[in-house]
Amino acid sequence: MSQPPGQQPPQGGFGAPYEPAAGPYTQPPTQPGYGYPPQGYGQPGPNPYTQPGPYTQPGPYTQPGLHQMPTQQQYAAPAPGGPQGRGGPFRGRAAKIVGAVVAVALLAGGGIWFASGGDGGNDKPLAGPTHSAKPTVAPSPTKGGATGEPVASPEEEARTINAGAKPGEAKVAWIQKGGIDLPRNGEDQFGPWFAGDVVVRALFHTVSGYSVSDGTLRWNLRLPAKMCSAPSQPTADGRIVLGIRHDSAADADCDTLQMVDLKTGKAGWRTSYVRKGVWDGLSDLAMSINGDTVTVGRTGRTEGFRVSDGKQLFGERPGRCQPFGLASGPVAIAAVSCHTADDQYKDQQLQRIDPATGKALWTYKLKKDWEVAQILSASPLVVSLKRPEKWAILVLNADGTYRSQLSGGPGDYQLKCERDMMSLGRNLDNCVGVAADANTFYMSTKYGEFGELHANKVVAFDLDTGTFRWSADAPGGQAVTPLRTEGGKLLMYVHAAKGKGGGIATLPSTGGTPRFVRRHPASGADLERGIYEPRIVYTGGRTVLLASRLSGISGDDEVDMRSMVAFGG
Secondary structure, three states, rough: OOOOOOOOOOOOOOOOOOOOOOOEEEOOOOOOOOOOOOOOOOOOOOOOOOOOOOOOOOOOOOOOOOOOOOOOOOOOOOOOOOOOOOOOOOOOOOHHHHOOOOEEEEEOOOEEEEEEOOOEEEOOOOOEEEEOOOOOOOOOEEOOOOOOOOOOOHHHHHHHHHHHOOOOOOEEEEEEEEEOOOOOEEEEEEEEEEEEEEEEEOOOOOEEEEEEEOOOEEEEEEEEEEEEOOOOOOOOOOOEEEEEOOOOOOOEEEEEEEEEEOOOEEEEEEEEOOOOOHHHHHHHEEEEEOOEEEEEEEOEEEEEEEEOOOOOEEEOOOOEEEEEEEEEOOOOOEEEOOOOOOOOOOEEEEEEEEOOOEEEEEEEOOOOOOOOOOOOOOOEEEEEEEEEOOOEEEOOOOOOOOEOOEEOOOEEEEEEEEHHHOOOOOOOOOEOOOOOOEEEEEEEEHHHHEEEEEOEEEEEEEEEOOOEEEEEOOHHHOOOEEEEEEEEEEEEEEEOOOEEEOOOEEEOOOOOOEEEEOOHHHHHHHHHHHOOEEEEEOOOOOEEEEOOOOOOOOOHHHHHHHEEEEEEE
């Protein structure tokens, strides 16, 4: 189950060596027979959350936590999951206090190495949601797309784009604008989440549900305080638990949970938890939903609550090792850090836990100085690891034993995670540009900067051996990002380019030439390119793009800024 000493993974343009020493690190499962269900994160199926959506390149608005990446030789990529360990001393708000970290790519040893610098509850419901059968946007001029030129209302913009659409191109189904006056530096936007025929976004202190088919506002819910975190996925029955501030004060702690029914917009239970000590107080949250459990992770502890009624299921464990975050989905994979004598949280582990109790079903101990950066897929289990100046991607079996480490390929890989896209929230499962099925892992090479995208490649790796399998050119000379797998094929988002609409393309698991299954109109290229760092979901023949952050340059720009758009359906 482990690589013999001295046996190096195949050399190439990917990854720092993370070969295990003799003997497995894995502790035997406490209960035999715990494997991964066939329908999981990255697996085929109707769940649109099986893979987070891709993103465009950074826009004109400054993003807290966005890392600039100078290039040395042909390799330039961030240490995936951010430059600092989530269980270490510079996680979350502590990183903002310590200062900026610059990621520097180094070529070494045939692999890509990276240098990187109140308890209790309140069951009183909120005011009920407001409903409307009218269109959600009013005719008002705005600065739209990537051009900055004045355009008409969202409805008129959609009509203009659709009038110019060519045969075979998907039309714009609807456009939403920000609609909320935000603080000076803007705010993160969370979502999109789907519940039946409703798509939901959350911005600042408002959660809004829209008709998937025509964009009509179904409901609006005003929260008692601004949002600060949210899981990447809701429950299977359409509920989500949001992280919000304790109150409306500017320095209020992010220590309160609010459950929301996404189908109706009704607020459910609300409860607060205690932030203990300096490490806990400085940590941003890593939230997840696993079945009927929502977890709130941060340095030093993770707490689990039942989504259906808000009951706390587990909290701080005895001993020095505590989970600091999980990945959402049917398989609850946790990243664990152990408090060391020098008051650090660097000794780390991976665990599969029972989400109803928080108890570990198996444990995989990482080698010294390696830390969990991101969980790229929970089933199959693919994890991004890092240590100073190094990066590796580890693959484990369903029982927590070592499977492989990815290596080889063209290098210069594109991988971006939530801390690079947003100022709040540090979920472990929100990297974009990756996908996996039972046997293959997919990612892409880099494709340039905002407004200057260039064609790139999709790259596939064998999960059993970790070796590079094949690469394929992006279609039409445009940039491409993997989304998820479905029906034995890779679904990819093709980025819009100047004068060219984006779209959805597929590739078989054996590689070849991508084939478009949905082409967005060239007449809407400026609109599509102007959605800042979008989360992208393709479901039911419809592409939904949601900007991950809204921020205006002057006045109330963010009110009229395009926040979400749907193509096709």
